[in-house]
Structure formats: C-alpha cells, structure tokens
Amino acid sequence: MSSCNECVEDSAVEDRGADEPSSVDDAILDAARGCVLDFGVRRSTLAEVARRAGVSRPTVYRRWPDMRAVVGDLLTREIRANxxxxxxxxxxxxxxxxxxxxxxxxxxRSHPLFEKIYRTDPEIMMTYISDRLGTSQRALIELLATGITAGQADGSIRAGVPTEMAAMLLLICQSAVQSASMIAELLGRPALDEQLGFAIDGYLRPSATDHDHMTKGDAHA
Incomplete structure (x- = not known):
C-alpha cells in the first residue's frame, strides 16, 4: 500500500513539473537541503530525501546515484544563488x-548549509573544494574573469590572463571561507572581510610598469 501511495505522490510531483522539467529536481534538492541541515551529510539518505520530496526512490536514483552526488548539485545551486x-x-x-x-x-561563509557541513562533515566539504573543479567553481571563475577583463579595459586592473587571475582569486576566496573559523580568534568576520578586500585589491592593482605601458599606448593612439 505504501508503495502505491509513493507512486501516486511521485506522479503528482512529476505532473506538476511537466512544463518545467527542473521542478522535480528542485523539490529533491530542497528536500536534500532539509536533510543535511537536520542530520548532516553522513546521516542523510536518499530514501529520506525521496520521502521529504514526495517522490519515489527510483525517481531520485534516476537523477543521482548517491547522496554525495545530490549534495554536490545542491552546493552548486546554493553557491550560484548567493x-x-x-x-x-x-x-x-x-x-x-x-x-x-x-x-x-x-x-x-555564513550560509547555514555550508556552516552545517563544515561543522559536521568537514572532510566531505574538502572533497568538493580540493579534489575537483566543480560546476560552481567554474561559474565563479567565469564571473571573476569577466570582471577582470572589464578592469583591464578601464585600466583599473593589471595586465594578465583573466582566467588565470580568476583561478588565483578563487584559491584566495576559498581559503578565506574554509579557514575563517581557524583564525576567528585573531581575525573576526568584519576584520576578515576588510583584510580579504585589501588582499584582492593588491593582487589586482596595476603596477607602475602597467601604468607606463597604458600611458605610452594612449600617447601613440
């Protein structure tokens, strides 16, 4: 009987999302978010995610093979949204x-989902940060590279390959996020934000050589 009810619930969710294929995915990711906030990653299961999302377990398995894969896409969604x-x-x-x-x-750094994972499953978070360049990280690099290109055009950012500089900024930012609690006693959040701003600004600021090249280029133009 429960299996039949599960299929009916699954069908209802999928019918509502017929015009929007991502609606079922969003429902599952929302459920996964709730599970991780309540239990942490290690204690969350696809069965519980399916129950909370109101879909059958096969519906979840067709999209993600395991809980780590769900969490990976969940982190990508949350980062992009923020x-x-x-x-x-x-x-x-x-x-x-x-x-x-x-x-x-x-x-x-202050996002409840990331705080929970850092607190309960730090080694799992390190997998997403250290072992692979994920979709969310690529999106951040692309965003940073666009800003760097604009800054090079207006002369406020030094010369260099935008994607390489953006990748370096990603490393700086990740360090500021994942190590914040370690240095909290010496560098509180307002001070950390300020010092991070100085570090990024100094990394991007044009050198005297860049300024000379831009001046000569303007003169020739």
Missing amino acids: LPTPVLGVGPARAALVATAVRSCALI
Whole structure:
C-alpha cells in the first residue's frame, strides 16, 4: 500500500513539473537541503530525501546515484544563488570586483548549509573544494574573469590572463571561507572581510610598469 501511495505522490510531483522539467529536481534538492541541515551529510539518505520530496526512490536514483552526488548539485545551486553580480560600468571595475568577491565569501561563509557541513562533515566539504573543479567553481571563475577583463579595459586592473587571475582569486576566496573559523580568534568576520578586500585589491592593482605601458599606448593612439 505504501508503495502505491509513493507512486501516486511521485506522479503528482512529476505532473506538476511537466512544463518545467527542473521542478522535480528542485523539490529533491530542497528536500536534500532539509536533510543535511537536520542530520548532516553522513546521516542523510536518499530514501529520506525521496520521502521529504514526495517522490519515489527510483525517481531520485534516476537523477543521482548517491547522496554525495545530490549534495554536490545542491552546493552548486546554493553557491550560484548567493553569487552577487559585479556592477560593472559604474566606476572602476576593480572596486566592483573586490566588493563582489568579499561579499560572496561572506555570504557563503555564513550560509547555514555550508556552516552545517563544515561543522559536521568537514572532510566531505574538502572533497568538493580540493579534489575537483566543480560546476560552481567554474561559474565563479567565469564571473571573476569577466570582471577582470572589464578592469583591464578601464585600466583599473593589471595586465594578465583573466582566467588565470580568476583561478588565483578563487584559491584566495576559498581559503578565506574554509579557514575563517581557524583564525576567528585573531581575525573576526568584519576584520576578515576588510583584510580579504585589501588582499584582492593588491593582487589586482596595476603596477607602475602597467601604468607606463597604458600611458605610452594612449600617447601613440
């Protein structure tokens, strides 16, 4: 009987999402978010996720092979939802990019899902951060590279390959997020944001050589 009810619930959710294929995925990811917040990653199961989402277990398994895969996509969704877009074209792009990077780190650092995983399953979080370049990280690199390109065009950011510089900024930002609790006694959150801003700004700021090259280029033009 429960199996039949499960199929009816599954059908209802999938019918509602007929025009929007992602609706079932979102329902499952929402359920996974609740499970992780309640139990942590290690104690969460696909069966419980399916129950909370109101779908059958096969529906979940068709999309994700295991809980780690669900959590990987969940983290990607949450990061993308919390990434502010740099306001380019209003003042120097470097200032906008620095502010965006610092704010993104602060949002992710204080996000309840990330706080829970760092607290209960830190080694699992390290898998997503250290062992592979995931979709969310690539999205962040792309966002940073766009800002760097704009800054190079307006002269506020030094010369260099935008994607390489963006990848380095990703490493700086990840360190500021994952190591924040370790240095909290010496560097509280407001101070951490300030110092991170100085670090990113200094990394991006044009050198005297860059300034000379830009000046000569303007003169030749």
